Every structure is written in C-alpha cells, then in structure tokens.
Amino acid sequence: MSISLESRLPRVGTTIFSVMSQLAQEHAAINLAQGFPDFECSPELLELVYKYMRDGYNQYAPMPGVLPLREALATKIASQYQFSPSPENITLTCGATEACFSAITSVVRPGDEVILFEPAFDCYVPAIELAGGIPVYIPMHYPHYQFDWQMVREKVNSKTRLIIINSPHNPTGALLSKHDMLELEHLVIEKKNLIVLSDEVYEHMVFDGLPHESVLKYAALRERSFAIFSLGKTYHVTGWRMGYCVAPAALTKEFRKVHQFNTFSVHTPSQYAMAEFISKKEEYLRLPDFFEKKRDYFLSAMKKSNFEMFPSKGSYFQMASYKNISTQPDVQFARWLVEEAGVAVIPTSVFYHNGVDEHVVRFCIAKKEETLQAAADRLCKI
Numbered sequence: 001m002s003i004s005l006e007s008r009l010p011r012v013g014t015t016i017f018s019v020m021s022q023l024a025q026e027h028a029a030i031n032l033a034q035g036f037p038d039f040e041c042s043p044e045l046l047e048l049v050y051k052y053m054r055d056g057y058n059q060y061a062p063m064p065g066v067l068p069l070r071e072a073l074a075t076k077i078a079s080q081y082q083f084s085p086s087p088e089n090i091t092l093t094c095g096a097t098e099a100c101f102s103a104i105t106s107v108v109r110p111g112d113e114v115i116l117f118e119p120a121f122d123c124y125v126p127a128i129e130l131a132g133g134i135p136v137y138i139p140m141h142y143p144h145y146q147f148d149w150q151m152v153r154e155k156v157n158s159k160t161r162l163i164i165i166n167s168p169h170n171p172t173g174a175l176l177s178k179h180d181m182l183e184l185e186h187l188v189i190e191k192k193n194l195i196v197l198s199d200e201v202y203e204h205m206v207f208d209g210l211p212h213e214s215v216l217k218y219a220a221l222r223e224r225s226f227a228i229f230s231l232g233k234t235y236h237v238t239g240w241r242m243g244y245c246v247a248p249a250a251l252t253k254e255f256r257k258v259h260q261f262n263t264f265s266v267h268t269p270s271q272y273a274m275a276e277f278i279s280k281k282e283e284y285l286r287l288p289d290f291f292e293k294k295r296d297y298f299l300s301a302m303k304k305s306n307f308e309m310f311p312s313k314g315s316y317f318q319m320a321s322y323k324n325i326s327t328q329p330d331v332q333f334a335r336w337l338v339e340e341a342g343v344a345v346i347p348t349s350v351f352y353h354n355g356v357d358e359h360v361v362r363f364c365i366a367k368k369e370e371t372l373q374a375a376a377d378r379l380c381k382i
C-alpha cells in the first residue's frame with residue numbers, strides 16, 4: 001500500500017547547498033558554495049570538550065542550557081552591546097537554525113504575516129509556513145542591497161506579527177546601519193504588537209571598521225526581539241550545532257515551550273567547554289580582522305577575473321556579478337561553473353521566493369588562503 005501525503009512544505013526540495021556540495025564532490029571542484037570554514041577550530045577548545053567528556057559531563061544538560069555558559073554569554077554580551085541580559089533570558093539551542101525555528105513557532109499563528117527581506121537565508125520561510133504564517137517579502141537588489149523601510153511601512157498591517165532581520169546578511173554581505181536600526185525602532189514603537197527576530201550569527205564578521213548593530217543595543221528593540229547567535233559560526237565549529245537566543249522574559253517563556261519539545265537541550269560537554277573558552281576575548285575580537293583579510297585576499301586574487309565585485313561589508317560571503325561572462329540564468333551558470341571551471345558557488349536566485357535572477361553568485365570566503373587562491377586561479381581563466 002502506498003501512502004498518499006499532501007506535503008506540509010510542497011515547495012521545499014533538496015536545498016541548493018546539498019546540490020552544489022554534491023556536484024562539487026563529483027567534479028572534484030573547490031567548494032566555495034556552502035557557508036562553513038575549511039580551517040580548524042582552536043585545539044584548546046577541543047581539549048576542553050575532551051576534558052568535560054572524561055570528567056563525566058555526559059548526561060542531559062538543563063533545558064535552557066548550563067548556567068556557567070549562560071552566565072559567560074551574559075558577560076560577553078554586556079561587554080559588546082551595552083546591555084546586561086540575565087542568564088534567565090538566554091537559551092542554548094541546536095544551532096541558530098533551531099533558535100529561528102523555535103522563535104518563529106512560538107509567536108506566529110495561522111494567518112499572521114511575517115515580513116522578511118529577500119534574498120533571505122533559507123530556514124525562515126519553512127518555519128513560517130509550518131506555523132501557518134504568511135511570508136511578506138521586501139526585495140533587496142544588487143549591488144548595494146539596501147533595506148527599504150518605506151516598503152516595510154507600506155506592508156505592515158494589523159496582521160503583521162513578526163519582522164525578520166539578518167545582519168551581517170547572508171547571502172549579500174550587507175549590514176544594517178544605525179539609521180536602519182532607528183527606522184525599525186520607530187516602527188516597533190509606533191505599531192506596538194510587532195515582534196522582531198534578529199539573526200546575528202555573523203556578529204563578529206564585520207569589515208572596514210564598521211560596527212555590528214545588534215538589536216540588543218537598542219532599548220525599544222530588545223524589549224520585543226529574539227536576538228539569535230551561533231557559537232558554531234563564531235568558533236569555527238558549525239558541526240557542533242550550538243546557537244543561542246536572547247529575549248525578554250515573556251518571549252523567552254514561549255520560546256522555551258517550543259525548544260523543550262523540539263530538541264530539549266544541547267550537547268552537554270561542549271557547553272561546559274564553551275563556558276570556559278568564552279572568557280578568551282581575543283578569540284572573537286580578532287575575527288573582524290581575520291575575515292576581512294580573507295575578503296581582501298579573495299578580492300585581490302580575483303582582480304584579473306571578469307567577475308564584478310563590490311566588497312562585502314560583513315558575513316562569510318562575497319557576491320559577484322557574472323554579467324561580463326555569461327547571459328545564462330544563475331542556476332545554470334553555477335552548474336556550468338562547477339562542471340567546467342571546477343568551482344562551486346551558490347546562485348543568488350534561490351534566496352528569492354520568486355527566483356529573481358540578477359546574474360549574481362555567492363562565494364563563501366571563510367576558507368584558507370590557499371583554497372581562495374586556487375579558486376581564484378580557476379575563476380580568472382574564464
């Protein structure tokens with residue numbers, strides 16, 4: 001007997017990230033597609049995890065996360081964002097992905113509208129749709145990818161429940177400025193019932209001396225925001241699946257109701273290890289410079305190529321227009337690139353619900369210099 005199922009997510013297929021990684025493997029291509037580092041994390045951090053495993057920290061962690069880690073995160077946040085959250089308002093999650101899912105599921109009801117900017121990271125919309133919400137898209141465009149607050153104001157209505165922001169932005173490398181934050185702050189003050197989900201997983205990857213504008217810096221915003229972060233991104237351990245959400249008491253209460261029946265808690269020894277490691281401020285304070293050098297290295301290695309690139313302002317990513325190389329649609333171009341040039345990238349149209357194609361692809365720059373050089377050598381030949 002075959003089961004007939006009406007999909008809850010009919011538009012979701014295999015993600016382009018898996019498709020491109022698979023193609024990269026088949027063609028022995030250099031993988032600048034998926035957003036993960038090809039360099040190792042600190043050996044000291046690994047030693048700490050072994051230590052806590054050997055010392056017997058191997059059973060369920062408390063549902064919100066172990067207290068020493070929540071305290072260490074509260075201290076880190078206080079030193080960065082002029083705001084001291086209580087550890088009671090911090091919840092450890094299985095990556096920022098779970099935090100986004102739990103946040104969206106905890107506040108969005110059937111028929112609620114959720115505003116988000118496109119191109120958008122792919123985990124938001126499935127969560128909105130599973131909750132019965134309706135995504136409302138605000139487009140951003142190559143090359144400057146500005147956040148259009150006028151359009152946001154036009155779209156906000158009595159059904160709008162949530163606004164999702166993401167800065168530094170995946171895939172574009174755009175940053176929300178202080179001006180953007182003030183626009184959002186005015187809006188939420190005016191429209192009392194709006195909640196904000198601020199995806200800040202690339203908080204430490206900001207370039208050219210620009211600041212990261214966290215919602216936590218703005219009093220009226222943090223009172224109604226889920227601020228979401230990723231320890232995986234900050235400490236080069238994306239496979240450990242560790243993220244966290246900072247939110248006021250009322251939001252944290254609802255958030256934890258979902259989290260506890262979703263993943264319940266996060267890997268225990270890694271939490272104790274992180275709690276100890278986070279006190280080493282230089283580990284994250286050096287990151288803007290570390291990743292800016294990678295961006296500059298890649299831009300310089302690509303100078304002779306026919307791609308057009310405006311320097312990314314932050315994140316793991318650099319966008320590039322191939323309009324001087326080909327008129328193919330971007331998905332086709334990305335396939336061609338992996339097969340013929342041996343470099344895997346992500347076509348940007350997949351980040352738009354309606355497939356807007358501006359002939360732009362995304363490169364991940366969170367790679368060793370030799371990887372970036374080898375990719376640039378191949379790309380400069382086309």
Ligand SMILES: Cc1ncc(COP(=O)(O)O)c(C=O)c1O
Pocket residue numbers: 035094095096097098121166169170199201229230231232233238241242243
């Ligand atoms: C913008 C954005 N948000 C969230 C995530 C998910 O982070 P995590 O790996 O911690 O689940 C990613 C991962 O690529 C991302 O780019």
